[in-house]
Structures are given as structure tokens and as C-alpha cells.
Amino acid sequence: MVVEVKNLVKRYKELIALDHFNMEVEEGEILGLLGPNGCGKTTAINCILSLLNYDKGEIRVFGEKMTPNSYDIKREIGLVPQEVSVFENLTVIENIDYFCGLYIDYKNKRKQYVEEAIEFVGLKDYTKFYPKKLSGGLKRRLNIACGIAHKPRLIFLDEPTVAVDVQSRNFILNGIEKLNDEGSTIIYTTHYLEEAERLCKRIIIMDKGRGLVSGTNEELKSMISTSEKIVVGFTEIEDETVQNMKNILHVMDIEKAGEDYIIKFENGFNNLVNLMNFIEENQLVYTKLQSQLPTLNDVFLELTGKELRD
Amino acid sequence: MKNLIRNIIYQGKNLLRDAGFSFWVMLYPLILAMFFNIAFSGMMDIELTNIDVGIVDENPIEQVLEEIEFINIHKITDEEVIEKLDNEEIHGFIDEDLNLTVKKSRINQTIIKEIIEQIKQMEKLNRPIENYDFEANYIVDRNQKANSIIVAFFSLIAMFSTYSINAGISTVSLTQANLSNIGVRVNSTPLKKKNFLLAGVIVALFLNLLANGVLLLFVKYVLKIDLLKNIKYSIILIIIGNLFGVSLGMFIGVSNKKSMNTKILIGVASTLFLSFLSGMMGPWMKDVIDEHIPILARINPISIISNNLYRINILESTKTVGEGIMILFSYCGVLILLSYMFLRRKSYDSL
Numbered sequence: 001m002v003v004e005v006k007n008l009v010k011r012y013k014e015l016i017a018l019d020h021f022n023m024e025v026e027e028g029e030i031l032g033l034l035g036p037n038g039c040g041k042t043t044a045i046n047c048i049l050s051l052l053n054y055d056k057g058e059i060r061v062f063g064e065k066m067t068p069n070s071y072d073i074k075r076e077i078g079l080v081p082q083e084v085s086v087f088e089n090l091t092v093i094e095n096i097d098y099f100c101g102l103y104i105d106y107k108n109k110r111k112q113y114v115e116e117a118i119e120f121v122g123l124k125d126y127t128k129f130y131p132k133k134l135s136g137g138l139k140r141r142l143n144i145a146c147g148i149a150h151k152p153r154l155i156f157l158d159e160p161t162v163a164v165d166v167q168s169r170n171f172i173l174n175g176i177e178k179l180n181d182e183g184s185t186i187i188y189t190t191h192y193l194e195e196a197e198r199l200c201k202r203i204i205i206m207d208k209g210r211g212l213v214s215g216t217n218e219e220l221k222s223m224i225s226t227s228e229k230i231v232v233g234f235t236e237i238e239d240e241t242v243q244n245m246k247n248i249l250h251v252m253d254i255e256k257a258g259e260d261y262i263i264k265f266e267n268g269f270n271n272l273v274n275l276m277n278f279i280e281e282n283q284l285v286y287t288k289l290q291s292q293l294p295t296l297n298d299v300f301l302e303l304t305g306k307e308l309r310d
Numbered sequence: 311m312k313n314l315i316r317n318i319i320y321q322g323k324n325l326l327r328d329a330g331f332s333f334w335v336m337l338y339p340l341i342l343a344m345f346f347n348i349a350f351s352g353m354m355d356i357e358l359t360n361i362d363v364g365i366v367d368e369n370p371i372e373q374v375l376e377e378i379e380f381i382n383i384h385k386i387t388d389e390e391v392i393e394k395l396d397n398e399e400i401h402g403f404i405d406e407d408l409n410l411t412v413k414k415s416r417i418n419q420t421i422i423k424e425i426i427e428q429i430k431q432m433e434k435l436n437r438p439i440e441n442y443d444f445e446a447n448y449i450v451d452r453n454q455k456a457n458s459i460i461v462a463f464f465s466l467i468a469m470f471s472t473y474s475i476n477a478g479i480s481t482v483s484l485t486q487a488n489l490s491n492i493g494v495r496v497n498s499t500p501l502k503k504k505n506f507l508l509a510g511v512i513v514a515l516f517l518n519l520l521a522n523g524v525l526l527l528f529v530k531y532v533l534k535i536d537l538l539k540n541i542k543y544s545i546i547l548i549i550i551g552n553l554f555g556v557s558l559g560m561f562i563g564v565s566n567k568k569s570m571n572t573k574i575l576i577g578v579a580s581t582l583f584l585s586f587l588s589g590m591m592g593p594w595m596k597d598v599i600d601e602h603i604p605i606l607a608r609i610n611p612i613s614i615i616s617n618n619l620y621r622i623n624i625l626e627s628t629k630t631v632g633e634g635i636m637i638l639f640s641y642c643g644v645l646i647l648l649s650y651m652f653l654r655r656k657s658y659d660s661l
Binding site: 051068081083085089094098099103146 | 312313316323325326327328487490492494496500502657658659660661
């Protein structure tokens with residue numbers, strides 16, 4: 001086990017940031033930590049890294065108890081913090097070399113690692129640039145390079161794709177997959193559920209400091225009551241007919257989404273036939289009919305609710 | 311050691327390339343020195359050539375005093391002393407036992423005191439007083455006289471010697487995970503915090519001393535004001551001023567979670583205020599402090615530096631340097647100790 005967190009409790013005065021949180025990360029996996037704002041994702045990472053004190057619990061990294069003085073363990077860890085954390089007055093190459101040098105003493109090896117990191121994040125044309133001259137996406141890539149240049153065994157990526165364009169995001173995600181292919185274990189926090197769906201072998205959904213569920217994508221989807229969603233659009237439909245649709249077998253809920261209706265079913269995947277029968281019986285004309293399996297988004301919303309967070 | 315050198319190089323580059331740092335530490339002192347030169351030059355000269363000293367008839371040092379060009383001797387009786395001092399007809403009164411009576415504690419009184427001390431020393435050493443060249447030792451050259459601009463410039467140098475405060479604030483912010491994003495990253499690496507901090511302190515001292523050197527050269531060769539005669543003690547005082555600045559910066563930086571700009575503002579405002587009290591904006595303030603709250607001049611770190619720079623370079627007296635250095639070292643010790651209370655934390659309650 002690369003990381004083991006048992007019954008972690010962290011309080012900020014009256015607020016419980018982590019409430020008996022548990023987590024296990026196996027060698028070579030990408031673990032996704034998902035949850036709404038303030039659910040405790042970053043707090044958990046900071047506790048694991050011994051940056052934050054905690055009130056109760058046990059944290060072991062590479063089988064050893066993690067403390068602020070665990071320098072040998074820290075040597076094997078890379079952190080890509082949520083905020084871009086680089087020296088504003090050092091160039092791209094200087095920043096990467098500086099942070100890599102905190103782990104790698106040998107000059108030649110460091111030089112090679114720095115070059116590889118620059119190549120890896122695609123900053124070859126920007127090595128002499130200062131961070132303030134870089135776009136948001138390039139800055140994020142520099143932030144990543146500074147955290148991974150020393151080729152760590154365990155990497156914490158805390159929302160690394162916030163505020164970057166689609167191209168940069170795709171580039172970053174490809175890179176993360178490559179890092180994992182090269183053997184790094186990755187703990188990944190994000191708000192973008194499609195990223196987690198694409199990258200993570202296992203996901204923990206957190207809320208209010210607790211781990212609500214944990215499992216693979218498929219395992220999580222099977223845990224929620226929605227089993228199928230059908231999006232349907234009509235040329236014309238009366239409110240009463242919409243109400244009657246709720247009597248179709250296994251229909252759980254109907255939501256209006258623009259001109260369309262999203263009908264959620266709670267059992268099995270073959271609900272389309274029943275819906276078609278209803279449409280025929282009521283002589284409705286449909287303009288759109290689309291069956292969807294539940295996404296991680298559905299899992300997330302069902303587990304954490306739809307109320308707005310901070 | 312290799313790691314320390316790498317840290318020094320990179321932290322040095324980062325600080326030196328910071329536009330704000332370069333302006334406030336490198337350029338601002340030169341601008342202010344130039345401004346001071348224009349503002350004070352020739353406006354507020356203190357008449358050091360006319361120091362009025364009261365003595366009784368047949369005072370044994372009468373002959374010595376007569377030889378000093380800038381001393382005007384007034385022969386008075388013991389009964390007249392208070393009245394003459396009150397009316398400011400004399401700056402000080404020297405009795406037959408070489409005791410000095412003054413009403414105020416200003417530059418002229420300080421010079422009289424220094425002369426008496428010198429006479430006493432010569433007597434102790436059994437050297438003929440006539441051989442001592444007071445004129446050479448007590449500022450009679452009009453171009454080099456201790457006037458208001460000199461006092462202001464010494465205060466200015468004292469203030470800028472403590473400008474390492476900015477680098478001190480910046481260094482601790484980068485060191486602490488609860489104060490900066492870089493702090494979060496640095497604390498997650500195997501780098502020991504003390505190494506990062508030590509590198510930062512070395513960089514802060516080096517760059518500020520460099521800036522002080524540039525200022526002194528600028529004053530000497532561009533403004534043509536020759537301030538430093540006693541280089542050795544002057545450098546020691548300036549270095550300790552730098553050390554005090556870094557210590558204060560570290561304390562301001564680490565003791566609260568205000569923004570970096572606010573902390574820099576606190577640092578600059580406090581040094582500016584202390585410099586104001588030490589006479590940077592005009593020697594009248596120094597006179598007021600010396601007269602009404604003399605203890606403040608003894609404990610104000612900027613006053614300690616500027617007064618001692620004045621004494622060693624203008625009055626050629628190193629008598630109070632030791633005490634000043636001790637006080638400044640004590641301040642540094644206390645500030646470093648207080649900062650350590652915060653800095654020793656390796657994990658935090660909140661980030």
C-alpha cells in the first residue's frame with residue numbers, strides 16, 4: 001500500500017474538515033478524490049503531506065508513519081498544488097531546475113530530468129520565459145513540471161486543470177496518463193468529473209469531510225438508484241400527460257431541461273420499450289429520443305445533493 | 311553545502327529581479343539621498359564655529375580652549391552659570407575639575423563633552439595637552455563640518471541599513487506553508503526549512519549591503535559628501551543594522567498572516583518613523599528627542615546607528631559604539647528568538 005489513511009479527523013475550531021476519513025492507495029493506481037468545494041480534498045492531501053496538523057487518525061506513506069521530518073519519504077513524493085506555486089522572478093527552466101534540485105543532487109542527472117520535464121509538459125519554446133509572461137495553461141503546465149521533474153513514485157495533483165483551455169487540459173490529462181504508465185502512483189483531485197472518469201481507476205467521493213463512497217467507475221454507477229436516463233423532446237405535450245408519464249414502470253423522476261424532458265429510471269436498462277408504448281398510446285410526436293447510462297455526474301449529484309456550495 | 315549555495319543563487323536571482331525590491335532597496339535610497347541633498351543643502355547649517363563655553367577665571371584648561379578656533383570662552387562666576395545657560399549665552403560650563411554643566415543636550419554640548427574627555431585622557435596619559443590638535447580633530451573645515459545635512463545623511467544610511475527588513479519578510483513568507491503557495495511546495499520537499507531560511511538571510515544581507523555600498527559611493531562621488539572617516543566601525547554598524555533589519559523583517563513576516571504588501575508597509579513605516587525620530591527629516595527632531603526623551607535616542611535602533619556613525623566619523627569618538635552594538639545585538643537576539651517560536655512549526659493548524 002502506498003498511502004494508508006485511517007480515521008483521520010481534522011478540525012478548524014468548530015468546523016470538522018475531515019470526519020474519520022479513510023483512504024487506501026495502491027501502488028500504480030490513479031485514485032480520484034472528488035467532492036464539492038470545501039469537502040476536505042485539499043485538507044486530506046495537506047494532512048498526508050504533514051503540512052497540516054490533525055486531531056486524530058493515522059497516516060502511513062510507503063508503509064511508514066508520515067511526519068514533517070520524514071525527509072526520505074518526501075524525496076519520493078511530488079506535489080502539484082492547487083495554486084500555481086512557482087517563483088515569479090525565475091524563468092521556466094530555473095523554476096524547474098530549482099525544485100528538481102531539492103530532490104536530485106547530481107547535476108547531470110538533474111539536467112536530464114529537467115529537460116525531460118520540459119519536454120513532458122511541452123514548454124520547450126518557453127524555457128527563458130518568466131511565469132508572468134505565460135498564459136494560464138502554460139503556467140499550470142509549469143506548476144506540474146515543478147512537481148514531477150524528479151520522477152516521484154507518488155504524485156499529488158490537486159486540481160491541476162483549473163482555468164485552462166480544452167487543448168491544455170487534454171495535454172495535461174495525456175501527461176498524467178503517461179506518468180501513471182511510467183509507474184507513478186497518483187492521487188488526483190478535481191471538480192471535472194469527466195476527467196476523473198477518464199483517468200481514475202478508483203474514485204472516492206467526499207462530502208463534509210467524509211468519504212461517502214469508494215470504488216471503480218462502474219461500481220459507483222451501480223450504487224445509485226438511477227440506472228438509465230432517457231432524454232425525449234416532443235412537438236407538443238400537455239402538463240397532465242407529463243404527470244402521467246411518471247406512471248410508466250420504473251420511472252423515478254422527470255426533469256425539464258429546456259425543450260426536452262429527462263426521464264430517470266431506477267431499474268434495469270430496457271425502459272425504452274415502455275416509454276415508446278406510452279408515446280404511442282398518447283399519440284405523441286417526438287423530435288428527440290436518446291437513452292443514456294448514468295454518468296459520474298449523476299453519481300456525484302445523487303450522493304452529494306444539488307444544493308449550492310460556497 | 312551544495313544545496314545551500316543553490317538556494318542562495320536562486321533566491322538571490324528571484325529577489326534581485328523583483329522590480330519592487332530593486333526599486334525600494336537599490337534605487338529609492340539614491341533618489342532620497344539626492345532629494346535630501348537638494349532640500350537640506352545650505353539651508354540649515356549649524357554654527358559649529360561658535361561654541362560658547364563658560365569657565366571661571368583661572369580655569370587650568372583656559373589656555374587649551376583658547377587654542378581651539380571654534381570655541382568662544384566666556385569668563386563667568388559660579389553664580390552666573392545657571393543664568394547664562396538659561397539665556398543660552400553659553401552652551402556649557404566647565405568647572406575647575408573639568409565637570410560639564412549644560413542645560414540642553416545638543417550637538418554643541420556633545421562636542422564640548424568630547425573635548426573635556428579628550429583633555430582628561432591626555433592628562434591621564436601624561437601627555438602635554440598643547441600637542442593635541444583639536445582643530446584637526448573637531449571639524450573646523452567648513453566643507454566637512456557637521457551640519458544638518460550630515461545628521462540627516464547618517465540617519466538615511468542608518469535607515470537603509472535596516473531595509474533588509476523587506477528581504478527578511480519575503481524570506482520567511484516563502485519558508486512557511488501557511489504564508490505562501492511556494493511555502494506549501496517547499497515544505498512538501500525534503501529540503502530542511504532552516505537551510506532555505508539561512509539561504510534567504512544570507513541573500514537578504516548580501517543584497518542590502520550591496521545597496522548600502524552603492525548608496526555610500528553615490529553620496530561620496532556623486533553628491534561629493536564625504537561621510538565615512540572611520541570605515542571599520544562604520545561598516546560594523548551598517549552590517550549590524552542589516553542584521554537588525556532582517557531580524558525585524560523575519561518577525562514581522564512570520565508573526566501574522568497579513569498580506570505581503572501590508573507587512574512591507576508595516577516594515578517601511580516603522581523604519582521611517584524611527585528614522586524620523588533620529589533626525590532624518592531635520593536635526594530639530596533629534597534635538598527634541600535628546601532634550602525631552604533622551605532614553606528614546608538610546609533605544610531607537612536607527613538613532614543608535616546614526617548617532618554612532620556621527621560620533622565615529624565626525625567627532626572621532628568610538629566610546630558609545632560598543633554599547634550601541636550590544637543593544638542592537640540584543641534586539642536581533644530577541645527578534646530571532648520570537649521569530650523562531652513561529653518558524654519552528656513544521657506543520658500548521660491551517661494553511
